[in-house]
Amino acid sequence: MKQTAAEEKALTPRATDFSAWYNELIMKAELADYSPVRGCMVIRPNGYAIWEQMQRALDGMFKETGHQNAYFPLFIPQSFLSREAEHVEGFAPETAVVTHGGGKELEEPLVVRPTSETIIYAMYAKWIQSYRDLPLLINQWANVVRWEMRTRLFLRTTEFLWQEGHTAHATEEEAEEEARRMLGVYRTFMEEWMAMPVVTGRKTDSERFAGALRTYSCEALMQDNKALQAGTSHNLGQNFARAFEVTFQTASGEIDHVWNTSWGVSTRLVGALIMTHGDDKGLVCPPRLAQFQVVIVPIYKNESEQAQVLEAADHARRALHAAGVRVHVDARDGMKPGAKYYEWEGRGVPLRLEVGPRDVAAGSVMLARRTGGTKESLAVGGLPERILAEMDRMQRELLETSRDRREANSIRGVNKSQFLEFMARDGGLAYGGFCGGAECEAEIKDQTKATIRVLPDEEFRSNPAPTTCMWCGRPSTSEAVWAKAY
Ligand SMILES: [Zn+2]
16 A cells, blocks of 8 residues: 555654654654744643543542642742742742733742742641641642753653642651652552653752752653653652741640652653653553553445444444543544554554454454554454453553663663763663762763762662772762663
8 A cells, every 4th residue: 555645754763863753753643842932842632632641640649648639829929939048049040030910010020930839838837727737738730830941842841731749747757758658659650550660769969859858759761771750759858847937736735847748740751651662653652541542443445335344443432432441433534544553553552453344244353552463353242351451461561661671771780980881882770889979979970971860769779789889989878870861
């Protein structure tokens, strides 16, 4: 069959130019587009549908862990940002500031939120009086603005969508437990929904959130061997509570400051999904996050075949829909089946069913998987069960494949020369001893562009543990995971 013009324009292969591949994939799959405002992004319906699936899953998990949604304003009085010293230092360079409103200069400029700690904790100061008001567990879905100079679709844009959880607790232990719990929720979501394995752990002081006591992170390895910080959770200590006078009466009648946490993931996760699973044909979307999990393509040559085939396709659609499968029949007339296959493959639809006159006669449909392998004829009876099982298997296999890839690109117990060679060659995750010195961290970044992604949680640590800093040779205080990162 003759290819259409669109089919002939293949993506630049990942191995040739990963960054070009990424941008072309987003355009081809119509996930996002550049906006007339530099650095901003338009999320197109195909991309937004993935974000909606992500939101739905995460929102359910937040509610299951006792959180409620609320909404706080986009504008924050500029003075609020200055109240926490580290916070203002961290965010001031990238804020957008509104100085005029309604044609008049404002008495106090307003910052367009880069994150909402300051305005939320100003409100918490009003709402929290007693230990009975704690814990306060709130999440908001919102947009934020950080003035970025170098932007990439989904990964780094001036305005992006995210959720930010903000909680207040009576004790440090409870805040720590919450920060760790939400890191665990993110990890579960990333592994079980995105099929994206992550390494979790704590950030060093130089990579910690501005104003936090401790920052925890989920780090994933993309196919170009660069790490991506996929989600963070912060124990804010009492820093913001002191700055905003968020106090409460304890059970024994004393007055104390609350302990806060905040945690967030953003539309960056769509970029992470693309770079974890995409191939040279386009997007590969894990079934649990796909807008359409199954697309049915009818095949016919004449009108009588068309009627018969469409009826069979609709029958299959209804059966799958009733079983909870997100399914779509591509009944567009005047478009060849091959062109449809190509388009749905580029958009990452996990499973495709082809229905032709011969399939109708045999009471079957032809199954093709986005991840390859031979096509398979399935009986129409029992179709939903087969499809559900197929989606489960694909979901699992995508996670296993990405985990195998990550492990194949990880190196443990590195010494300095191995590390330099590793980072100069293909890169990946390098595990090694770290003395805890900021000088070592800075020197490594300077010479190799690699940064400490996390001081890994116990289950990711090497056995035996490294005893010396892989860079300076002094005693190691903790193992570290280095990588070049987005
Ligand atoms: Zn060192």
